Amino acid sequence: MSVENRIPVLIVSGFLGSGKTTLLRRFLRHPLAGEVAIIVNEFGEVGIDHHLIRKTDERTVLLDHGCICCSMRSDLAHALRELLSKRDRGAIPRFDRVVIETTGLADPVPIVHTIVSDPVVRNHFRVERLAVTLDAVSGQTNLATYGEAVRQIAAADAVILTKLDLVEEEVVDELRATLAAINPSAMVLDSAFGRTDFDRLLAAGVAGLGALEAVSADGTGPEPAPVVAHGMGAVASRCIVIDRPLDWHMFGVWLTMLLHRHGSRILRMKGFLNVGGEGGPLVLEGVQHVIHAPRHLREWPDDDRRSRIVVITRDLDIDLIEESLHAFQNAAQSA
Numbered sequence: 001m002s003v004e005n006r007i008p009v010l011i012v013s014g015f016l017g018s019g020k021t022t023l024l025r026r027f028l029r030h031p032l033a034g035e036v037a038i039i040v041n042e043f044g045e046v047g048i049d050h051h052l053i054r055k056t057d058e059r060t061v062l063l064d065h066g067c068i069c070c071s072m073r074s075d076l077a078h079a080l081r082e083l084l085s086k087r088d089r090g091a092i093p094r095f096d097r098v099v100i101e102t103t104g105l106a107d108p109v110p111i112v113h114t115i116v117s118d119p120v121v122r123n124h125f126r127v128e129r130l131a132v133t134l135d136a137v138s139g140q141t142n143l144a145t146y147g148e149a150v151r152q153i154a155a156a157d158a159v160i161l162t163k164l165d166l167v168e169e170e171v172v173d174e175l176r177a178t179l180a181a182i183n184p185s186a187m188v189l190d191s192a193f194g195r196t197d198f199d200r201l202l203a204a205g206v207a208g209l210g211a212l213e214a215v216s217a218d219g220t221g222p223e224p225a226p227v228v229a230h231g232m233g234a235v236a237s238r239c240i241v242i243d244r245p246l247d248w249h250m251f252g253v254w255l256t257m258l259l260h261r262h263g264s265r266i267l268r269m270k271g272f273l274n275v276g277g278e279g280g281p282l283v284l285e286g287v288q289h290v291i292h293a294p295r296h297l298r299e300w301p302d303d304d305r306r307s308r309i310v311v312i313t314r315d316l317d318i319d320l321i322e323e324s325l326h327a328f329q330n331a332a333q334s335a
């Protein structure tokens, strides 16, 4: 199949909590997006993002329990082939584009490599753009601390600056300078709560840069470097489940104390909280020290009404976190 007729694949990467899902939700509402199939890869053992991206749609595929840049490359190729065959059988509606949301720790280069080297996949799909979100609040620290964050930026065709509303202009200027030093050729777009210049992002004729250059046109390019991602100390993830409705006040106290003590080692917290009352859960969104304003969903995404909190830590024993949360909640019950 000629390159133009292949289905475009937009890869959205970016460090933990940097705004990938938020961007994707906006993109899906943009006329340019067309009919989209989505592959979401989550680092945690329980997927949250696919519930937040859009309502149930057979064209949303969740790949959890690992990272498609390393242990799950064949799963990605399989998921893309499955989408094709289901579409051809009429089992799912048509789609004009695939968006892959990587985990926040992914190295995107092996992902690109998978798409351009799998014989079936490369015949039907082409990498359209590798967009990487960069969080203005923690971007500078992440780039100084985590090789994963640098690798993502270095590979990007386009970098989407997020959370600009939360920082001073000087912070953004510094971040732009760091960004230019790592990847001077990337297109840089500002965004606000996922809104960005999608027309520019996807404009035809903009050459795929960064990672795409590392892969030769016929897809037989160099093997990606051995993945050293997730070697940043002991990264661990856990889904903490709480059966009874949460005591919101006690939860707030616990969270404040936890972040005060261990904030820099808590890379990400997200989940659905049952705080009782009508409607759906409260969506908890924590990115290192920052807790973003919680949103109340109108309804639960599935039948499970328990609170589920995915915690991703570095060099921190998650057992202790889980035990302390249960202890706080038990104290609230017996008070």
Ligand SMILES: Nc1nc2c(ncn2[C@@H]2O[C@H](COP(=O)(O)OP(=O)(O)OP(=O)(O)O)[C@@H](O)[C@H]2O)c(=O)[nH]1
Pocket (backbone or CB within 6 Å): 014, 015, 016, 017, 018, 019, 020, 021, 022, 023, 049, 103, 104, 133, 162, 163, 164, 165, 166, 191, 192, 193, 194, 268, 270, 285, 287, 292, 293
């Ligand atoms: N203030 C502000 N918050 C934002 C912006 N973009 C994203 N956020 C918030 O940042 C938090 C994390 O955003 P997500 O889109 O879930 O980040 P993510 O990269 O998908 O997270 P992971 O998949 O866990 O790595 C959410 O609470 C968002 O509402 C922004 O431009 N401004």
